Amino acid sequence: MPPPKSPLDDLRREIDHIDDTIHDLLMRRAAVVERVGVVKGQIEAAEGQVSGNPQTPIYLRPAREAVILRRLMARHAGSFPAMAVTRMWREMITAFTRLQGPFAVAVYAPEDRRGFWDVARDHFGSVVPMTAVNSPAAAIRAVSEGTATVGVVPYPAEDDADPWWRFLVSSDARTPRVVARLPFAGRGNARGEDRDALAIALVPHEPTGDDRTLLGIELGHDLSRGRLKDHLETSGLAPTYFCTWHARDPSGPSIHLVEVADFVDHTDPRLAAFAGRLGEIPVRINIVGGYAVPLHFSHDARKV
Numbered sequence: 001m002p003p004p005k006s007p008l009d010d011l012r013r014e015i016d017h018i019d020d021t022i023h024d025l026l027m028r029r030a031a032v033v034e035r036v037g038v039v040k041g042q043i044e045a046a047e048g049q050v051s052g053n054p055q056t057p058i059y060l061r062p063a064r065e066a067v068i069l070r071r072l073m074a075r076h077a078g079s080f081p082a083m084a085v086t087r088m089w090r091e092m093i094t095a096f097t098r099l100q101g102p103f104a105v106a107v108y109a110p111e112d113r114r115g116f117w118d119v120a121r122d123h124f125g126s127v128v129p130m131t132a133v134n135s136p137a138a139a140i141r142a143v144s145e146g147t148a149t150v151g152v153v154p155y156p157a158e159d160d161a162d163p164w165w166r167f168l169v170s171s172d173a174r175t176p177r178v179v180a181r182l183p184f185a186g187r188g189n190a191r192g193e194d195r196d197a198l199a200i201a202l203v204p205h206e207p208t209g210d211d212r213t214l215l216g217i218e219l220g221h222d223l224s225r226g227r228l229k230d231h232l233e234t235s236g237l238a239p240t241y242f243c244t245w246h247a248r249d250p251s252g253p254s255i256h257l258v259e260v261a262d263f264v265d266h267t268d269p270r271l272a273a274f275a276g277r278l279g280e281i282p283v284r285i286n287i288v289g290g291y292a293v294p295l296h297f298s299h300d301a302r303k304v
């Protein structure tokens, strides 16, 4: 006699069928991502030929990743926790990116401060090669030299006397840019530092529809922070965060890092308006990068 049918059998068969469908779709997505990688490689090779400066392609597109997650969160419904969906997609997206080309992460996580490690792992997944480095400068170096695709460094602190971000205030195309703010998709059970982290990479600053931009502003003459803020505000670039670094040599430069609640690139007329307002004061403005505004989860993490 066959064993009596358990009331679970049909439900489990349904789950097996759903798992097969999810798995099939993952394998299908992988094939499409590989085709995207080929096209990106062709586009970058053509651009390298035009500029006479071919570079190893970097496939990461943090802006697109942010748009994907925001779109999924906007359609999410039901009892499955929203934050669990984003965790799965974060693990998947880096695994997919690695189908296109090499990918490694250098995280500022000295032995006595491991907090950013969890935050980086949550964002880039548990399979990607990840190395701890002892200073933000080492993370920047790893990205510039190509030993890491992404560096993870602390969100700038106003009172940092030797801030890492000043190394990113440069117009050199080989200077890494800020490309994401972490955590992007909720903190979960990650240990953290007292502040967020920023991801840096050799990837262009691209809009997502809800962005912050970091401007590095070098002035040829002294100007009070108050006056500088006024000029920024009247040019439509009201700062949401502001740090200043003074060179030790008093005749040396002061550089300001200004965060603006919008997407700004070099062609933005507000930058020209701001430079115009400064009149005789020489100014150099660099786009240090920017990031998609992270997702906000409600307390029970079910819904964004």
Ligand SMILES: O=C(O)C(=O)C[C@]1(C(=O)O)C=C[C@@H](O)C=C1
Binding pocket: 033, 036, 037, 059, 060, 061, 062, 064, 065, 068, 093, 096, 097, 100
């Ligand atoms: O849209 C792209 O550019 C892709 O390469 C695809 C994809 C993805 O898996 O969806 C992978 C890597 C990028 O960082 C962004 C998105």
